[in-house]
């Protein structure tokens with residue numbers, strides 16, 4: 001094992017909220033850590049933007065003191081951008097720098113970033129190396145299984161990234177072409193973990209406590225990254241930690257209002273409600289009457305309106321136990 005593997009146990013041996021652009025903003029991250037996530041990661045931040053000292057990009061680095069431990073995720077294509085960006089983020093209190101080599105979105109791929117780095121492993125390794133040279137923080141990397149089934153990453157990818165300076169590798173068990181659908185390939189993650197000298201974090205489809213634990217155990221991974229399974233259901237973190245995976249009566253309402261209040265401190269009206277509706281509809285799933293509440297959620301335009309619909313949802317959820 002790499003001598004650095006114990007530097008970030010809250011990540012390597014923990015249950016981390018996966019970075020999700022447009023979802024895991026500061027408010028939602030605070031909710032996740034409060035409910036038991038052991039670690040957080042920012043949404044992906046462009047290394048080129050930081051390198052240019054873009055004010056808009058730098059705003060994405062803002063986080064609240066309650067959001068610890070937190071790592072910053074960078075995406076980009078050019079090693080020199082990562083060199084400048086890591087220099088810039090190092091003094092900001094992040095616990096590690098994560099390199100995004102998994103994003104399948106076209107816009108990101110066109111620039112040679114995200115999962116396109118899986119088609120150019122030497123460049124990925126160079127990016128890890130220069131990042132490591134420009135920071136004293138641990139460096140981690142998040143990958144997929146490869147571009148396509150015919151073009152998987154090598155089984156010893158863990159060894160390659162470790163030699164370049166990474167101390168942990170997170171693996172989303174899909175190929176780039178899969179985007180976010182199809183079954184997660186646990187065997188693919190397991191093979192990478194088997195050959196890896198550094199800890200492997202498993203990622204993909206942890207939609208319940210059982211699914212999450214199965215993913216970790218069947219892949220031989222040390223930790224988990226949970227994405228969509230926590231969106232609208234941050235109680236999954238508490239469930240994995242041994243507590244209740246369901247909100248107690250009143251808790252759905254209180255968590256929703258807490259998240260909205262935190263967002264309102266950062267985002268002006270009316271935009272904040274437009275953004276928050278995306279979260280609300282995720283919270284309203286899996287209980288009798290949820291579809292109707294989702295329809296109402298997309299029309300909310302004030303704190304008071306969210307309050308009413310969230311209160312009703314809380315009651316509806318606890319008067320029906322349908323598939324929760």
Ligand SMILES: Cc1cc2nc3c(=O)[nH]c(=O)nc-3n(C[C@H](O)[C@H](O)[C@H](O)COP(=O)(O)O)c2cc1C
Nearest residue numbers: 018019020021043044100172204205206226227228
């Ligand atoms: C809306 C959305 C945004 C995402 N943004 C990022 C991101 O910024 N960085 C990243 O590494 N992965 C991102 N991902 C991928 C997730 O981190 C995760 O790898 C993927 O959703 C699979 O995990 P899950 O099945 O638990 O959701 C995103 C996924 C979604 C659905």
